[in-house]
Amino acid sequence: MSHTQESRQTPVLHLENVTRVHGHGAAEVQALRGVDLKVHPGEFVAVMGPSGSGKSTLLTLAGGLDTPSGGRVLVEGVALGDLNRKQLAQVRRRSVGYVFQDYNLIPALTAAENISLPRELDGLSARSARREALVALEELGIPELADRFPDDMSGGQQQRVAIARALIGDRRLVLADEPTGALDSTTGEAVLAVLRARCDAGAAAMMVTHEARHAAWADRVVFLRDGRMVDESVSQDAASLLVSAATNSMKVDE
Amino acid sequence: MSIRHGLLALLDQGPRYGYQLRTEFEARTGATWPLNVGQVYTTLSRLERDGLVEAAGEDDEGHQFYAATDAGRAELRAWFGTPVPRTNPPRDELAIKLAMAVTVPGVDVSAVVQGQRRHSIKALQDYTRLKGRALAGEARPGVVPSASNDLAWLLVLDQLIFQTEAEIRWLDHCETRLAQQAELLQARTAEATRDGGPAPAKRGRRLRA
Numbered sequence A: 001m002s003h004t005q006e007s008r009q010t011p012v013l014h015l016e017n018v019t020r021v022h023g024h025g026a027a028e029v030q031a032l033r034g035v036d037l038k039v040h041p042g043e044f045v046a047v048m049g050p051s052g053s054g055k056s057t058l059l060t061l062a063g064g065l066d067t068p069s070g071g072r073v074l075v076e077g078v079a080l081g082d083l084n085r086k087q088l089a090q091v092r093r094r095s096v097g098y099v100f101q102d103y104n105l106i107p108a109l110t111a112a113e114n115i116s117l118p119r120e121l122d123g124l125s126a127r128s129a130r131r132e133a134l135v136a137l138e139e140l141g142i143p144e145l146a147d148r149f150p151d152d153m154s155g156g157q158q159q160r161v162a163i164a165r166a167l168i169g170d171r172r173l174v175l176a177d178e179p180t181g182a183l184d185s186t187t188g189e190a191v192l193a194v195l196r197a198r199c200d201a202g203a204a205a206m207m208v209t210h211e212a213r214h215a216a217w218a219d220r221v222v223f224l225r226d227g228r229m230v231d232e233s234v235s236q237d238a239a240s241l242l243v244s245a246a247t248n249s250m251k252v253d254e
Numbered sequence B: 001m002s003i004r005h006g007l008l009a010l011l012d013q014g015p016r017y018g019y020q021l022r023t024e025f026e027a028r029t030g031a032t033w034p035l036n037v038g039q040v041y042t043t044l045s046r047l048e049r050d051g052l053v054e055a056a057g058e059d060d061e062g063h064q065f066y067a068a069t070d071a072g073r074a075e076l077r078a079w080f081g082t083p084v085p086r087t088n089p090p091r092d093e094l095a096i097k098l099a100m101a102v103t104v105p106g107v108d109v110s111a112v113v114q115g116q117r118r119h120s121i122k123a124l125q126d127y128t129r130l131k132g133r134a135l136a137g138e139a140r141p142g143v144v145p146s147a148s149n150d151l152a153w154l155l156v157l158d159q160l161i162f163q164t165e166a167e168i169r170w171l172d173h174c175e176t177r178l179a180q181q182a183e184l185l186q187a188r189t190a191e192a193t194r195d196g197g198p199a200p201a202k203r204g205r206r207l208r209a
Helices: A055-060 A087-092 A109-120 A128-137 A155-167 A185-200 A238-245 B003-011 B018-029 B036-051 B068-080 B093-101 B109-135 B147-195
Strands: A015-022 A029-039 A046-047 A072-076 A096-099 A173-177 A204-208 A220-225 A230-233 B052-057 B063-066
Touching: A015 A055, A029 A055, A029 A072, A029 A204, A029 A230, A046 A055, A046 A185, A055 A072, A055 A173, A055 A204, A087 A185, A087 A230, A096 A155, A109 A155, A109 A238, A128 A155, A128 B068, A155 A173, A155 A185, A173 A185, A185 A204, A185 B109, A220 B109, A230 B109, B003 B018, B003 B036, B003 B063, B003 B068, B018 B036, B018 B063, B018 B147, B036 B063, B063 B068, B093 B109, B109 B147
Parallel strands: A046 A204, A046 A220, A096 A173, A173 A204
Antiparallel strands: A015 A029, A015 A072, A220 A230, B052 B063
């Protein structure tokens, strides 16, 4: 889905001149120096940049896991800074799916329980929540892991459970930090296809990655450097691609 | 890149005429390297001159058919049996551009790198979209769908994706190297200023910042 066609709608995620300073005095580090970014419904945005460029800070701010030093973060038009703790927790649970780089699964819960927890906290019956969790596990190609505990899973399996947890329910915004880090290239591709399909169905996603091949699944790739957005690449409409491919020419060999 | 062998491979499967060869070539490579009919005929006449193909009659509509000769088939087997040479790499414009950029004063090398990276990521996004369509089994305009054509096209797309990715990784690497170089230069300048004289030539020794 083209984001230009969606641009009149309220962005699912809106970062308004966001800054973040860690530490103070001589140890002060400017992690973000004024970032403006909108992610619209149906849009998949990838964030790239060298280590220390502010990628992960950007993601934690977008997910309400951290508070900006300046500027505002709006999720579906609501400024996270205006919410009390309870309201913020609710936005994070209902609207935002977050895939952590280190998965953050609860060791005492099975895969299905980890996934269904946010839905149960939202008042869904345990039975319905489990049904949703099983669907999410199927979508990620790991239905057989439903009743396994994180300790009995490989890193790649835990990563896919973490992704299933982020996708469950009607999350409008999916935030993912290197979501394919522990996966082989075919499985990683399958996970990206799931994220892509979510966006094509109307959700918005922002993913931090250092792998260009993974970033390429996004509609927009933004580049961060020293806490600033320095550049971006917007994918064109697929229909025009074969035409542009045809402008390449090939010489007759002798 | 060998159109010659591409055409021989198609003719190995039976006699064909020029336009048909073009269409079938593109069905496999997805118009990534489009051929015009003129190129096809030029190549056919060279193959004929070299005894690798021969004229094989016309159909009712006047299409001139060509067929592979035994020598042509042997040439094709030899092609499949020989690795594509990598020892004399083709000139790479980007490598040349960066090699020049670091030596020409006043060129903003990191801007060159970022400009290329944006362009290459965009290409990668586009290829990935095409691949998504190919994996979903979407038909391509003007191409008769067939399992082997689709597989060939997917392999070509994968190759474009891996090659572009490699280029981007190389660009990332260039950037890191440039940053290291700049730090080193800074450290040298700082040391020279401290010593109150020109920077001493310390070849092969890394200075700590």
